[in-house]
Amino acid sequence: MSQNKKEIVSQLRKDLVSGTWVVFSTKRKNKPDLYKKHSHAVKIDSNTKDCPFCDKNIASQEKDTLVYLKNNGDWSLRVFPNKFPAFSCFDKDINKREEGPFEIMDGVGYHEVVVTRDHYKDIPDLEIPCIAEILDAYQERYIALMNKKHIKYISIFKNYGHEAGASVGHPHSQIVAMPIIDPDVFRSLNGSENFYMSHRECVHCIMIAWESEAKKRVVYENEEFIAVCPFVSRVSFEMRIYPKKHLSYFERINDDQKIKLAEAIKFCLSGLKNNMNNPPYNMFLHTSPCSGQTYDNYHWHVEIFPKTNTWAGLELSTGIEVCSVLPEEATEIIRK
Numbered sequence: 198m199s200q201n202k203k204e205i206v207s208q209l210r211k212d213l214v215s216g217t218w219v220v221f222s223t224k225r226k227n228k229p230d231l232y233k234k235h236s237h238a239v240k241i242d243s244n245t246k247d248c249p250f251c252d253k254n255i256a257s258q259e260k261d262t263l264v265y266l267k268n269n270g271d272w273s274l275r276v277f278p279n280k281f282p283a284f285s286c287f288d289k290d291i292n293k294r295e296e297g298p299f300e301i302m303d304g305v306g307y308h309e310v311v312v313t314r315d316h317y318k319d320i321p322d323l324e325i326p327c328i329a330e331i332l333d334a335y336q337e338r339y340i341a342l343m344n345k346k347h348i349k350y351i352s353i354f355k356n357y358g359h360e361a362g363a364s365v366g367h368p369h370s371q372i373v374a375m376p377i378i379d380p381d382v383f384r385s386l387n388g389s390e391n392f393y394m395s396h397r398e399c400v401h402c403i404m405i406a407w408e409s410e411a412k413k414r415v416v417y418e419n420e421e422f423i424a425v426c427p428f429v430s431r432v433s434f435e436m437r438i439y440p441k442k443h444l445s446y447f448e449r450i451n452d453d454q455k456i457k458l459a460e461a462i463k464f465c466l467s468g469l470k471n472n473m474n475n476p477p478y479n480m481f482l483h484t485s486p487c488s489g490q491t492y493d494n495y496h497w498h499v500e501i502f503p504k505t506n507t508w509a510g511l512e513l514s515t516g517i518e519v520c521s522v523l524p525e526e527a528t529e530i531i532r533k
């Protein structure tokens with residue numbers, strides 16, 4: 198085939214917040230079908246006997262930092278320190294020092310696990326009040342941890358499936374309170390602040406208004422929240438859930454908003470489970486740090502990153518991500 202008969206096989210889109218580029222390879226045929234049949238489907242581990250988070254085994258865990266009880270006195274949700282923490286010894290000093298040209302400090306902080314009772318019921322199978330209860334726990338622990346010494350950022354995330362990093366199959370999520378603001382959040386904060394400074398408007402509010410109007414990438418919407426497959430998705434079937442109002446601090450979420458967010462999360466994760474053959478995913482919160490500064494130009498949100506493909510070379514060498522499904526196609530599949 199001669200050179201001039203070749204088709205354009207990809208499109209580049211630039212992220213408004215980070216300024217990074219994503220390559221969408223748009224010409225591979227029948228991709229969405231391939232993804233529906235991908236082989237990464239998460240299977241529920243039916244062995245509850247050795248499950249460290251099931252009721253009869255959980256007593257061996259460290260002391261709970263939070264327990265929610267049902268009317269009959271049985272527990273429905275509990276939060277306790279992670280047995281294999283990334284940060285610990287919160288009563289110690291941070292011990293900042295240098296080694297050659299490098300800076301180091303001790304990993305002082307908190308790492309907790311949030312566990313719901315039923316081994317077989319994850320978010321798509323839970324009732325809305327049960328999902329809102331998970332959000333209650335996030336808020337309650339966030340507020341308790343945010344004012345502790347040394348804590349600058351609190352990360353709340355869920356790994357679903359072994360390939361997404363979950364080592365225990367029982368439904369759970371994690372809260373990590375750390376003495377640094379991690380680079381990903383830092384980039385997002387900086388990008389948001391810089392955009393505000395040059396446009397006098399929140400970059401996230403602009404994107405939400407544009408998506409809400411365009412409808413093409415809106416997975417779900419209610420009075421308080423909108424879920425989209427972002428125009429510049431970094432991975433196939435990426436989703437982001439934003440409060441529609443400009444809100445900077447997750448910890449100020451009210452009870453009505455928790456119900457509405459629970460509905461949005463349930464819809465998005467059910468879409469993945471039912472229409473995408475239950476892939477592994479990571480879900481996490483991006484919110485303003487609790488470092489004592491104000492971040493009124495930031496707009497908190499939840500991100501969902503399904504693991505449906507593995508591209509690494511180009512990304513590692515250039516920082517350019519390659520995504521093989523357009524967010525417009527992804528939206529149609531997830532929301533149907």
Ligand SMILES: [Zn+2]
Binds near residue numbers: 245248249251252315
């Ligand atoms: Zn279990």
Ligand SMILES: [Zn+2]
Binds near residue numbers: 400403
């Ligand atoms: Zn905003």
Ligand SMILES: [Zn+2]
Binds near residue numbers: 385483498
């Ligand atoms: Zn984010």
